Amino acid sequence: MTNGTGGKCGLHLVNNQRDCQSCTLPRKCIGADLDQSQSNNITNIIRKRGPFKAGETIFKIEDPFRSIFVIQSGSVKIESSLDDGTPLIHGFYFGSELIGIEAVGDVKYQCDAVVLDTTWVCELPFDKLETLCSQMPLLQHEILELLGKRLRYTNRTIVQGRYLSADRRFLLFLNDLYQRRGCITKDGKRSVLLPMTKGDIAIHLGLRPESLSRALAKLQDEGVIRNHAREIQILGDKRTSLSCLWV
Template sequence: MAQKKSGTCGLHLINNDRDCNSCSLPRKCIGTNLDSSQSDSITGIIRKRGPYKPGETIFRMEDPFKSIFAIQSGSVKLESSLDDGTPVIHGFYFSGELIGIEAVGDVKYQNDAVALENTWICELPFQQVEALCSQIPELQHEMLELLGKRIRYTNRTIVQGRYLSADRRFLLFLNDLYQRKGIMTSDGKRTVTLPMTKGDIAVHLGLRPESLSRALSRLQEAGIIRNRSREIEIQGNEEELLSCLWV
């Protein structure tokens, strides 16, 4: 894997007096159901960092695990490689989502977190998060829910997905992506903008690039999607898309 710049560089540490209650995200990344005093406790431990440019690393595999990170804006991929050098992309994460949480219980990060576009993050030192969890049961419950959600995503897209055809594997990925960052245009079209490359998607889904390309062509010919370079338009409604997975 190519050498990347470390994300712990002081150039990415900024002074920002914005608190969680004034964050521009439509949903809090953590502490959704907490009252103002409890939210202030989280705000007090946050270190805001950025911007990370495309290709820069927020944390690296084998770095000591110290913090989890909330993506304030932008997008990130988590990647590693097998012993033979084969690249593995574990997932893609977007505004309002957490990264680094998969390292909870370990002493080191298990992958590289790489910015896909200009990205700003909020760093939350985990020891302090853990201390807050012992004081605020609601926060502890939310953290456990987030860990469970991450496990379910891995099971659904990676474990179960490996038994699907390339077409259905991509549709499963696309449906999940739309639920997390898709938009509906004023004329009712459902679209997903892709911050990652199609090559990254193929690696994530365990497909060869040419297999993904053929799958996209088949799905477009079938009228299920409209494939553009960095955008996918979904034809029909969600029920029709999901029905294509299991026919």
Template sequence: MDKKRRPLRLVKKRQTAEHCTSRGYCLLSALDPGHAELLNAIIRTRGPFRAGDRIYRHGEPFDTLYSVQTGSLKTEMATREGRAQVSGFYFAGELLGTDAIGARTYPSDAVVLEQTWLCAIPARQFLDLCAGNPALQEQLLGRMGDRIRADEYGWMLNRNERAEQRLMIFLHDLYQRRVVRTGRRTTVVELTMRKEDIANYLGLTPESLSRTLRKLQEAGIIDSRLRAIELLDLDALSAADET
């Protein structure tokens, strides 16, 4: 049974670029001090949220964008059969809710995966600021482009018949997104989501995912651990992503 949506707790201390864990990828980072102050004035930090909390639900009125300050979330939609289909994952520095811009409602549920803090940005005020600020417009369009590419990734993963290919593309995408957010090129990818969620996202059964992880480990491409995966052969993962 779905957990009830928790009230979004407001922390009075405002979020600033200095406190953001991914400040190099933060919306504020590309702005001059004057415009950064205008945006910072409407941002509110909300949290902490626990695993399973829902930030918004499918069909609820769209009124807020969320930047992930720390932690991670997934989005999911209901299939025609009523099953939950994972549609994406979001990590620190990434913007949640851009797929609702131009619509009046959120198209999915946003579900917390671990203890998470968010920067809540009122959508109307944010879009008004974008109208007069080319740098902020560029940031927003870039994030919307990221979302479109992520959706295309999901479509491509579910069209590919080979489970190994799907998983390798997914792992390489997680690695690349972390490099963009943090600049760090460490090859250990922490798994904040359950492996059942990964299987759901990739269109695999949990059993098939486990077999595929073993195959890639035996091939020397990854080292699968309980809550992390070490990427041993980035060239192989990159090649899979380019095919």
């Protein structure tokens, strides 16, 4: 079976209307602020796809650009490489977030969307979405806001981050991650689960793996975080720990 861009994947389609009604993301998903009739218009163009398993791609570099995708569950990294083969990871995306939108205005995807853990997505054919945006200014505004938010993150974490120390660069990343997918554990600790590897984080932040390891050790020694293999706990009271994150 093939996905919407021609890549082989273990996926299938499901009934959209039934699934949108039972979706756990209705208040976060694209078009959440639209009225019922407008929301139905979006539902009518959605094609749900999955499950994608870890390591599979939702779209690949040079695939024709036809759709953007809302992650319903799971997580995805967007990656490419330089001409010399140096890997680049542009970002990590989770439930309710858009991927593929960076290809708008191009005829092909310029990155790979690689699944980190079992993932379901809702595919929105871009030509149909574009038509809806012309009819629904609120939807168009929401998509532009998402693009602006992504640009601000890139500027803050990647562009400005290159002038920061490794530990502060990681704290910017951690703050963003906590805002998007942080949780409170049963014992009251703030925690962020990491579907990506520490190696992926290092690549994303433009750090050597050993530099990230030293930064994590430093932050743990200072009592800012507790570092686990696939989890970061944020220590201290809320006021103190969050002020550390807002570097």
